Amino acid sequence: MKILKFGGTSVGSAQSIKTLLNILKDEVKQSAADKPVVVLSAMSGVTNLLIAMAEEAAKGNDFAAQLAELEKRHFDTVKTLLEIRDQNPALTRLKINFNHLEELLQGILTLRELTQKTRDLVISYGERCSTLMISKIAAQYFPSVFVDASEVIKTDSTFGQAKVNTELTEQLICGLYHENKDQILFVTGFIGSNDSGQITTLGRGGSDYTAAIFGAALNASEIQIWTDVNGMMTADPRMVKKAFSLSELTYTEAMELSYFGAKVIYPPTMIPAFLKKIPIVIKNTFEPEFVGTVIQHDCKPSNLAIKGISSINNISILNVEGSGMVGKSGFSGRLFSLLAREQINVILITQSSSEHSITFAVQPGDTERARQVIEHEFELELLAKKLEHVEIEKDLAILAVVGENMKETPGVSGKLFHSLGRNGVNVRAIAQGSSEYNISVIISSTDLAKALNAVHDAFFVQLTKTLHAFCLGTGNIGKTLFRQLNGHAAFLQENNGIQVKIAGISNTRKMAFNADGISLDNWEETLDQAPDQADLPAFIAKMKSMNLPNCVFIDNTASPVPTAFYEQVLKSTISIVTCNKIGNSGPYQQYKTFRDSARQHGVDFFYETNVGAGLPIIRTLKDLMNSGDRVQKIEAILSGTISFLFNNFKGDANFHDTVKLAQEKGYTEPDPRDDLRGTDFMRKMLILARDAGYALETSDVSIESMLPQACLDAASVDDFYKSLIAEDAHFANLKNKAESEGKVLRYIGKLENGKASITLEMVDESHPFYMLSGSDNIISFTTDRYKERPLVIKGPGAGAEVTAAGVFADLINVGAN
Numbered sequence: 127m128k129i130l131k132f133g134g135t136s137v138g139s140a141q142s143i144k145t146l147l148n149i150l151k152d153e154v155k156q157s158a159a160d161k162p163v164v165v166l167s168a169m170s171g172v173t174n175l176l177i178a179m180a181e182e183a184a185k186g187n188d189f190a191a192q193l194a195e196l197e198k199r200h201f202d203t204v205k206t207l208l209e210i211r212d213q214n215p216a217l218t219r220l221k222i223n224f225n226h227l228e229e230l231l232q233g234i235l236t237l238r239e240l241t242q243k244t245r246d247l248v249i250s251y252g253e254r255c256s257t258l259m260i261s262k263i264a265a266q267y268f269p270s271v272f273v274d275a276s277e278v279i280k281t282d283s284t285f286g287q288a289k290v291n292t293e294l295t296e297q298l299i300c301g302l303y304h305e306n307k308d309q310i311l312f313v314t315g316f317i318g319s320n321d322s323g324q325i326t327t328l329g330r331g332g333s334d335y336t337a338a339i340f341g342a343a344l345n346a347s348e349i350q351i352w353t354d355v356n357g358m359m360t361a362d363p364r365m366v367k368k369a370f371s372l373s374e375l376t377y378t379e380a381m382e383l384s385y386f387g388a389k390v391i392y393p394p395t396m397i398p399a400f401l402k403k404i405p406i407v408i409k410n411t412f413e414p415e416f417v418g419t420v421i422q423h424d425c426k427p428s429n430l431a432i433k434g435i436s437s438i439n440n441i442s443i444l445n446v447e448g449s450g451m452v453g454k455s456g457f458s459g460r461l462f463s464l465l466a467r468e469q470i471n472v473i474l475i476t477q478s479s480s481e482h483s484i485t486f487a488v489q490p491g492d493t494e495r496a497r498q499v500i501e502h503e504f505e506l507e508l509l510a511k512k513l514e515h516v517e518i519e520k521d522l523a524i525l526a527v528v529g530e531n532m533k534e535t536p537g538v539s540g541k542l543f544h545s546l547g548r549n550g551v552n553v554r555a556i557a558q559g560s561s562e563y564n565i566s567v568i569i570s571s572t573d574l575a576k577a578l579n580a581v582h583d584a585f586f587v588q589l590t591k592t593l594h595a596f597c598l599g600t601g602n603i604g605k606t607l608f609r610q611l612n613g614h615a616a617f618l619q620e621n622n623g624i625q626v627k628i629a630g631i632s633n634t635r636k637m638a639f640n641a642d643g644i645s646l647d648n649w650e651e652t653l654d655q656a657p658d659q660a661d662l663p664a665f666i667a668k669m670k671s672m673n674l675p676n677c678v679f680i681d682n683t684a685s686p687v688p689t690a691f692y693e694q695v696l697k698s699t700i701s702i703v704t705c706n707k708i709g710n711s712g713p714y715q716q717y718k719t720f721r722d723s724a725r726q727h728g729v730d731f732f733y734e735t736n737v738g739a740g741l742p743i744i745r746t747l748k749d750l751m752n753s754g755d756r757v758q759k760i761e762a763i764l765s766g767t768i769s770f771l772f773n774n775f776k777g778d779a780n781f782h783d784t785v786k787l788a789q790e791k792g793y794t795e796p797d798p799r800d801d802l803r804g805t806d807f808m809r810k811m812l813i814l815a816r817d818a819g820y821a822l823e824t825s826d827v828s829i830e831s832m833l834p835q836a837c838l839d840a841a842s843v844d845d846f847y848k849s850l851i852a853e854d855a856h857f858a859n860l861k862n863k864a865e866s867e868g869k870v871l872r873y874i875g876k877l878e879n880g881k882a883s884i885t886l887e888m889v890d891e892s893h894p895f896y897m898l899s900g901s902d903n904i905i906s907f908t909t910d911r912y913k914e915r916p917l918v919i920k921g922p923g924a925g926a927e928v929t930a931a932g933v934f935a936d937l938i939n940v941g942a943n
């Protein structure tokens with residue numbers, strides 16, 4: 127036989143009671159010979175209301191309106207679910223209950239006193255009324271009997287948290303069950319009675335406890351706990367959207383998971399069932415076909431290192447420290463006995479290996495009192511300076527990863543701390559249960575949601591990892607990146623398990639945010655309609671305060687302004703991906719600071735597109751350097767624009783039009799003068815030289831200009847284009863000279879012996895850089911290992927598609943770490 131327990135929401139309305147009855151009908155159909163026992167809670171909210179009425183009455187306040195409301199709720203439910211002819215007996219018995227309750231509350235009001243004993247009696251009316259009502263409604267379909275559990279669950283007199291006399295209770299339950307074998311028992315959860323027949327309550331998780339007591343007494347085959355969620359989940363679904371239901375848990379895992387959270391059941395009360403190895407199935411009344419979670423003695427082997435992550439927000443820690451504790455046996459005994467005596471619940475304890483300090487966590491409401499009682503108890507030690515004053519830290523949270531597999535899986539704590547560290551979550555204290563079923567960390571409350579999501583992503587790798595990107599710049603590259611991301615999202619999710627959510631976008635006009643991701647189908651409209659005007663410091667502040675996991679800042683601007691924020695972004699443990707070269711080609715010290723900050727804070731700083739757009743140049747150089755190679759020489763064509771000009775400024779072509787065409791094709795910088803003056807190329811040479819280990823500054827790169835002075839002097843882009851027309855003869859001469867000699871023009875960068883230069887050259891077909899087309903870049907690395915034949919990378923080195931693709935790849939590489 128089975129025990130079916132229904133919680134408050136499952137009996138909270140006429141509609142949910144109908145659903146409950148359908149579940150019961152199915153159960154009876156399936157196992158007709160073996161009638162289940164049904165345990166019921168009070169209608170949702172009723173227990174709290176009863177307590178509130180009693181407390182108000184004790185203060186001398188009237189409770190009539192609330193009582194009438196409560197009565198009406200039950201009466202209305204009866205009237206909705208029972209045939210008219212059957213209503214009277216049910217309503218009469220309910221009315222008797224409400225009359226008793228009224229007398230009781232009146233007594234409290236008169237005496238202005240509410241004892242724990244009276245409180246238990248008041249509360250018991252919640253279960254007694256709901257169960258009476260439902261047993262009457264159910265009698266329309268099954269032979270049903272109402273059971274007031276106080277007749278069979280016998281306890282001591284610890285009101286509020288009574289201890290059960292197991293032997294006697296089991297005898298009484300068996301007797302009751304056998305007397306009513308042909309009927310379904312509808313049992314009030316949560317209540318019992320002492321030797322004198324006075325009502326007691328069973329404490330936290332009370333109705334679950336009743337189900338477990340009945341299950342154990344009757345050797346049930348299964349205890350079903352019907353609630354309003356899909357079983358136990360991997361994490362609190364209100365904070366972790368990707369949390370999913372667990373199909374199986376061992377008793378120990380269920381205990382550990384619910385210790386700091388998972389309010390689905392309160393496993394300590396299930397101990398009677400655990401001892402008899404009775405499976406507990408958690409089911410959702412509102413989605414009965416969902417399999418739910420089975421908690422049992424043995425689970426199928428699982429390849430998941432952890433089963434779930436539990437958490438408890440809003441706790442405080444107290445740190446007790448001093449030389450007086452070292453080697454003093456009995457100190458912690460004295461400390462924790464004191465706290466137990468004072469009924470201060472200690473949630474977690476860690477002790478330093480030097481025994482010099484003990485840190486423990488308590489509920490915020492207990493914090494000050496804990497400090498006071500400790501300082502009082504250890505007054506002498508404090509005076510003798512053998513103990514420091516107790517330190518308190520508030521606004522903290524506990525996060526715990528839980529699972530029996532942890533014991534056999536190396537690297538669980540490594541993964542936990544890596545994901546916390548990479549997300550800038552500071553760990554205040556750590557505790558590992560000696561059972562190794564649980565590793566708990568104490569972190570700041572404000573980091574809890576971020577930490578839960580990051581840790582969830584790290585452990586449940588079969589799920590998608592979500593990157594939260596904050597993007598600056600919606601021009602040529604920014605726009606293209608959004609299009610590529612949108613087009614490739616499904617593939618990424620399926621093949622790489624990565625989801626990119628654009629949590630923030632800004633250009634120079636507007637900014638928009640959405641932690642759930644701005645839709646890339648209509649980001650332009652979203653940004654246009656966003657209420658916030660662009661404000662970079664505010665954008666950065668908002669990005670930080672959103673405190674999202676796996677966060678990446680993407681700079682797709684050509685502006686020096688964002689680069690001033692890189693350091694603080696990295697310090698906030700947010701990775702950076704940038705195609706903007708201005709940061710890396712600023713003062714050397716700044717270049718170095720970016721790398722140092724990224725390393726210190728365990729985040730990425732990726733900028734592949736700073737040189738050769740999407741071509742793997744930076745990555746290759748990094749691999750060479752990291753593997754101990756040394757760059758002897760670099761020769762390169764790294765301006766896609768100028769490469770395009772020399773590949774297309776042929777025959778009748780005119781220079782001005784060819785530059786215009788390069789700009790139209792998206793090869794140039796937003797200001798094409800940056801390309802033609804050699805500034806863009808210089809930045810790339812500088813970044814390469816620095817990555818190759820040379821601490822060069824801008825002034826160390828010598829540039830041979832390919833422009834006549836008049837073009838260099840142009841004060842605006844318009845003037846610049848005009849100057850190109852005016853100087854047409856100069857460019858035609860250059861071209862004709864090269865053509866007449868069977869050569870081509872090439873703007874070539876060199877780095878040799880730590881000296882960097884860019885020169886305009888004419889090369890013939892014997893030169894390796896002769897054969898280029900489009901916006902091709904080419905780079906040859908001569909290194910200690912690539913000496914005889916250099917390592918060469920060649921391909922399109924400018925253009926929105928290839929650049930956005932490089933930014934995209936960097937972003938995914940951040941996700942891979």
Ligand SMILES: NC(=O)C1=CN([C@@H]2O[C@H](COP(=O)(O)OP(=O)(O)OC[C@H]3O[C@@H](n4cnc5c(N)ncnc54)[C@H](O)[C@@H]3O)[C@@H](O)[C@H]2O)C=CC1
Binds near residue numbers: 793
């Ligand atoms: N075009 C190419 O082939 C390549 C370009 N790049 C780099 O890509 C970057 C972007 O180039 P484009 O998209 O062509 O430029 P763009 O001028 O089309 O777009 C720049 C965007 O940045 C925004 N912006 C500028 N300052 C801002 C600020 N302070 N805050 C917020 N937004 C700001 C602008 O509103 C605009 O949306 C440049 O740094 C360029 O060097 C890198 C490699 C290749």
Ligand SMILES: N[C@@H](CC=O)C(=O)O
Binds near residue numbers: 923
């Ligand atoms: N404007 C640049 C684009 C790539 O960095 C170029 O022309 O190379």
Ligand code: NA
Binds near residue numbers: 735737739740742
């Ligand atoms: Na590149």
